Amino acid sequence: MGDAFRSYEVGDFYDEMFSSQNEARPHYRELLERFGELSDSELERKHRLASQNFLNQGITFTVYSDNQGTERIFPFDPIPRIIPRQEWEHVERGLVQRITALNRFLHDIYHDQRIVKEGIIPLEVVQSAKHFRPEFMGVDVPKDIYIHICGSDLIRDRDGNYLVLEDNGRCPSGVSYMLTNRQVMKRVFPALFSQHKVQPIDHYGQELLNLLRFVAPKNCPTPADPTVVLLSPGIYNSAYFEHSFLARSMGIEIVVGQDLTVKDDVVFMKTTKGLKRVDVVYRRIDDDFLDPTVFREDSLLGVPGIVEAYKKGNVNLANAIGTGVADDKVMYYFVPAMIRFYMGEEPILPNVPTYLTMFEEDRKYVLENIAQLVVKSANESGGYGMLIGPHATAEEHEKFRQAIIADPRNYVAQPVISLSRSPSYCEGGTIEGRHIDLRPYILYGDKITVVPGGLTRVALRKGSLVVNSSQGGGSKDSWVVDED
């Protein structure tokens, strides 16, 4: 082992870099050697350089612990994660299969509901899903694509198997971190890239733009050259940096609600040269805030009338309205069944075993074993509304038991998965194992593109299983590497 790794402990986990305490996995050997050559102070300097890079570029997100909102950088871990190409191809196939099934499901659920009629998914689950939009029954969307941009969260269990933890079919964020992590890595560790055949990811912006242009609405007056904009909630949103980053890399306008207006069911943006028609909106605003005349009346972020324009085929939205029904954690339970139902295939990437507390038998088991389980509320994200049984107090267990009994439809439970660990640069300058996940980004346009790698999030707090940026998580560059 290299110098920096002298006191590294593999522990009782699946370690991404080491197959045992003294044995590095083959695809990590080169990297280990290079890091081994770095002295502590050099490593410290490189880490500082990288963090400085993020700060200077203003790559920050906003934390709302008080009314002020503080800008912070997303901690960066300079030790990359390496995924061998063959392993990645398996993941890629699984993700393609999954987004295909999800899009077919969404089309079905907003049209014939065959999957309900044939008894695969209970009607009640669909109807009670918080983000199901019955007002869109029978509405056709361009090219029948609902989820254009997907960011599924994957984890690896104790044996290194990839499992799907959740599908983010609404407005998955974080892709700008994936892209800037790579830029910063290239700047700070240029030599590493010449020693590895790392698959590039820089084409994300172009692929995203191609996709958005591909899904122009049926009434677009200039189908060969549609006008695409990115709709952001504005500078106070925690992901504003990402919005402006993506708009810049696609060369499209970033707009807020008040920049758009709807006339005769057509969406326009207000420019200094008058109104300009908008054809495709890559919206980074949830359904609820999109149109105060249809959803939340108090939304100041949205565009009054945009939903009607969308229904009439005068504008398209990516992602479509109502995809949240597939994000529901109860619906997640049924995704393997969807894959079998729509595609006649076995799921390539399995789900994490899940108990639905709406089923009596499952509920009984969950209530009795809550201290060993992870309990999640069906519609929360960002690590909120979640109980990690083994890490919680008896009082918290009881609180969740009562919540489950009061609203069994709204909870799911899963065994605690011992997430894989990866060597990470930790506070104090040591390298220690930390739990990680992986969020790959999938684009569904005229073809399905999975960007090689994705965003690896790291739970930088010792022992923590929560990787969310709002809860002390960081991230690292993720490489898909060709082995020779």
Place this chain on the structure above:
Amino acid sequence: MLSRVADSLYWLSRYIERAENNARILDVNLQVTLDCERSGPAEERVNWLPILATLEDQTLFNKHHATVNAEMVCDFVTFSSENPNSILSCVARARENARTVRDYISSEMWERINGLYLWMNSPEARLVYKSSAIDLYRSVVDYSHQFHGTTDATLTQGEGWNFIQVGKYLERADSASRILDLKYHILLPEGEKVGGTVDTVQWQAVLKSCSAFEAYRKIHTGQVTPWSVAEFILLHESFPRSVRFCVDGFDRALHRISGCDRAHFANPAERLSGRLLSDLHYAAIKDIIQQGLHQYLDNIQVRLVEAASAMRKQYCEWMETPMPTAAASVQKM
């Protein structure tokens, strides 16, 4: 270009310029009052009241303060968060506008504005202010100059750049006319003569507020006279802080935006700016003094406001919609 972006660039530039002008006025007034022999509460009031009158902040000031003295006026115009036109408020608003157009302006421009904002909010700035407020005002002016220099050196000189010029020149023209008007509000102490020492010092102060003293001296070597100062600040063709020069810059930027040649106008804003410019071209200082300098300046300010609103109506007509507040736009990542 999105109207909102044009509007933000315009305001960003106006606020930076306003912060600079406030800093200049306070700087000069501090220096002038240091020369005053007598000083008691009554004199301080006489020395500082005109500043509030010039900035049109008197009512707001009186709401929060019972007495007018150097410390209170300086605090109010420098750091007060109650005063939307204090240097600190202007800088904060400039930065807010810059953030919304972060992807239009260059990183270097952003770093200048962000740097000024961070510095104004730092304990260091308070220390500088305590030990010598003049140093703080000089730094604000420096930052503003760096911002405009950086803008010229790093930003494509297209539509957005022109909106920045519009904001800068409008604010500067307005401010120059106010600084000149400052003298109107300053009373000569009893027993002092027009043209006497105190009077000269006051007119020199007006010149210095506009960084015009040295330039003025190159042209007028004799006595500093009221009409020659007024002429210089109002009508000089090529001094970059004269009202005429600023209106020329404003008019030119407007024409660049519309693409109309400068002998004609394409919209009401250009008609107003062009007419004002031509009045300034042909004005004679003798007539202005005869008519009354204060009235003339008042009229200029009104016409600048009219041109500004015509410009906003032309390019940002719908801007009345309120911006979403921080609380309303919180969404989880």
